[in-house]
């Protein structure tokens with residue numbers, strides 16, 4: 001059986017009990033180096049997750065007789081590996097355990113309701129800035145190429161100056177949450193999620 005566990009934004013108390021139990025019982029844990037380090041005390045063997053997703057899918061299909069757990073940051077189905085796994089394995093072979101997304105966590109910390117929230121990503125992709133500008137409330141996972149500064153500049157160039165809520169290193173000891181007008185956004189931030197409030 002293949003299980004993908006959403007481990008939440010990072011700190012252990014944000015992992016669900018169901019996710020925790022699946023990880024404890026796993027024969028093999030699959031994840032990035034940072035994620036595997038969080039569960040170094042577990043009994044399972046480990047397999048590093050790299051950029052070769054085709055190789056991973058093949059390997060997973062050969063290990064379905066074992067309890068394999070793939071670790072996903074936040075929630076597996078919010079810009080995570082869950083989409084690819086769900087496309088490759090039928091529901092009777094794949095169990096998806098949800099996690100608290102970094103977006104959900106930031107909204108809770110900043111008391112922003114998620115009704116009508118539009119979710120998108122600049123993680124490894126060029127986001128659709130026209131769509132971002134057209135929505136009242138947007139949440140984005142980012143990467144270090146298109147992060148808060150690039151997002152703010154793209155919106156300023158469209159004549160907008162929305163409020164950006166930037167959540168850095170969420171749930172870690174270095175967590176920082178900033179609420180800024182786009183024109184005040186700094187050039188660099190650590191790993192982050194951004195909520196954009198386009199006032200009308």
Ligand SMILES: C[S@@+](CC[C@H](N)C(=O)[O-])C[C@H]1O[C@@H](n2cnc3c(N)ncnc32)[C@H](O)[C@@H]1O
Pocket residue numbers: 008009010072073074075076077078079080100101102103123140141142143167168169170171191192193
């Ligand atoms: C591949 S996406 C995965 C998103 C994840 N599935 C989720 O629901 O949060 C990776 C991006 O999520 C965001 N992220 C994940 N964990 C974070 C954290 N602890 N603090 C800030 N951003 C985080 C960052 O934008 C990071 O580049």
